[in-house]
Amino acid sequence: MAKSVSLSTQSQNWVLAAMILASSMASIDASALNVALPAIQRSLNADATQLVWVVNAYALMLAALILVGGALGDHLGRKKIMLVGISLFVGCSAACAVAPSIEWLIAARTGQGLGGALLIPGSLAIITALFDDKQRGKAIGTWSAAGALTGLAGPLLGGLLAGEGLWRVVFLLNIPLGLAAWAIIYRSVPENRDESANGPVDYIGGGAASLGLASLTYSFTMWSTLGPAQPAVYGTLIGGIIGLTGFVWYEMRQPRPLVPMSLFSVGAFAGTNLLTLFLYGALSIVSFFLSLNLVQLQGYRPALAGLAFMPLPLPLILLSRWVGKLSDQYGPRQLLISGPIVTGLGFLGLSLIGLTKGASDYWLTFMPCVLTMGIGLTLTVAPLTNTVMGAVPNHYAGTASGINNAVARAAAVLALAVAGSVVLATFRHQLRLQIDGLPLPAAVVEDLQAKSSQLGGTPIPAGISASGRASVHRAIQLAFLHSFQVIMWVCTGLAWLSAIMAAFWVKRRQKKPRPPVNQ
Template identity: 45%
Template sequence: MLANAQSPCDEGIIQAQRSCEAAVSPGTRALPAGTQAARKRYALAATILGSSMAFIDGSVVNIALPAIQTAFGNGAGGSLASLQWIINAYLLALGSLVLVGGSLGDRFGRRRIFMLGIALFAAASAACGLAPDVAALIAARALQGVGAALLVPASLAIIGNVFEGEARGKAIGTWAAWAAITSAAGPVLGGWLVDVVSWRAVFFLNLPLAAATLWLAWYAVPDSRDPQAAQHFDWPGVLLVAGGLGALTYGLTLAPGRGWRDAGVLWPLALGVAALAAFAVAQARVRAPMVPPALFSSRDFLGANLLTLLLYFALSGVLFFLPFVLIGAFGYSATAAGATLLPFSLILGLLSPTAGKAMDRFGARRMLTWGPVLAAGGLALMALPGLGWPYWAGFFPAMLVLGLGMTIAVAPLTTTVMNAVPSAHAGVASGVNNAVARVAGLLAVAVLGVVFAAALGGPLQGAPAVALIEAFRWVVLAAVLCALASAVCAAVFIAPARL
């Protein structure tokens, strides 16, 4: 998953392959074969458009952050902490509610929840584009995250319901490929809109996409639900995990300005840790836990999620700060800054199917060890460019190596997560891994923001180019260490391939 938004090869994409058997509307069965085939294509298009909005917004907003900072000034509205919360609000809502979104779709109907998520996401996008200040923008971004938490798992379940057998696998591959393409094109288009129109246009772009998605979903997607879905939701668990992550992230974002000994920093950190600990305890006692503790009895499942946390922490943190350095230190336009991600996204989208096939030959543990090592090498290359370095000699090789490393790791990681649990728990296992990836991005922005601010030693706006580059190098160093630690997790936890 990319920063956020994450990568087009999100860990949740296999959820659709093992989703529960669901009822299909009788009207769909009665349609002629040609009409059924056409509607299936339209249904797939709806899931691609809907999911792409959520994926694109996870990366496009990064490109718009420098322009947002300029618009709101360097006071409270344009501070580093405020900019972090523009990203964190979205990731927090999405990461903490994505499991609930999947459960709601199973119970109340996947098309209904999908369309609700699209409508909510569109309304929140309009609110982002009209935001008069940074507080309103952060609130609207949180609402966007709620909409994404509804539409993403529902879109995967829709694919699992509409397609069967080999057609299902092909549909998921098409979904992932188009997600890669839109994620690659999104930052470029977003950067162009920032340069030519305004940062607000980045959010208004979602409105026509949402309208098309709603029409396609209404026309082509049959409603379905799991008749055996749990009738009770773990609402206390939702409140504990969302509150814990929110308090923890709030404390981390305040730390650079107030210092670690300030009570306004220590209390949120303590409350966040306590809430997350209470969440872990409560999951073992409630009747229908949001995250069944038995899942973590599998070493493969535990190791794969630790690897996800560390690897996507590294990736999300670097990609958050990269636009500031490209624009502020190297003089890139917003369009050019967005285009730097194209090699990474295209390699990930085009080569992921090949990596999935290679796992049968080399085994998951070997690929999950060497993929993160190669990704760490790509991240390390980002620390080399200095003032005056051309893109082709500096950031282009880094993006190539990083893309290859992530390509080697993503498909085996998804497969390992799904194979580590019984089929009955495949959906929640996918949701857990998806949530872990989102949380990794959330924590990366907060924790590495502390590193970046400490190394910068002054306000972000107007910072000298040399200082920006040096601060970014410290972020890269921390990210490289995390990526290497994820490789260690694979070597220690993931079982070797059976001969």
């Protein structure tokens, strides 16, 4: 338990402001980046695999180390660890902003992920520790609402800046936010830690999880580029499986594990984490490829592509409290079944959209699908959180929340790695089919195939007629459209699979289980 600290109202306000600023920095960075990806691809001449790494380098470090970051805060002091995390995040954001190459950007994003793993767990933990029971709910509500608003602002800011050729400023936005949060935390937030966290931090478990996730991510991402016969691909696949298997084996034998495996013997906890794995994996795929579709295929300006995502968080902001009351009144099961089904309908709707006339068609094409996704997520998020927290004994509530958070982030990493390879392989096959009947020189065909890793941004080779360029452009569009449709069908299946997980594992009413044995 954290030591009780009595703060004045003014001090509590400073604490809350600092936590909001720190969380907003990470939130804006993540939500703005997807919309800026096409501009980054053009500016740094990146292919699709490298774009996946721009997103996954950050998400991988966050998924693998967020539990370690939380444990370090509990042991060494949450203020101290959060200051280190903010410093690292701000420094690496500056490195992202001046990146001269895509490789530099990927490396800097890796550092950002490490910083995020240190700062993100501390935010909610500090609010929980420094606000009393009467004030805590209001503080967490304010913190959550601020997070939702930054989720709205991120895509809009990212689109506006990328549209003006200023995608680097997306990363520079983190610097004033981070410096302000750092200064307030240093001056106004008292140090606090979990007084019961006396044992050593489970570095071995964290390292095994990190290596396992990194190996699987590399293997899945490079599968379509290098081919499955390459030792680097099948070797890291085997290594990843061994690493994660070793992680589970080691955790089951530790007196104070990073992830108490006995929690997964509780059906509702196991089921909701499987739901999280499938649904949040699908959501990460949709967010990534929908941005590319809007800009590269439909011709949206980046600012309008950012606005296109606005209907997604609106239902979460407007209806989350009402859904929470429904969950309390009727139980979470029906909501956890219907929410992913509705979200899947939004994914399915995206798969049915062909080439449009641009942003003028948005209201009858993409907007209903994005809004449907938002409604489905609204029906899911609050009941999911309540079920995860309510499925385990009270003293495991923080651990359960951290595990579910890590599962969501790991799902995003692995799903995007697999989806990137699937889309790239599908695009190359479809592009061959589309250009087969065109009267193109062999050198042009070879050039198109060589540069097809840029997906919808594949450049049209020089030296062909205007009519030939139009035909090639159309072939690239149709190949990317088919690839997008295929991956949206996959995402629909993942969403509906998550609904099956809820139907199978989540009972009509949750009862607090007895504490797991030997943990």
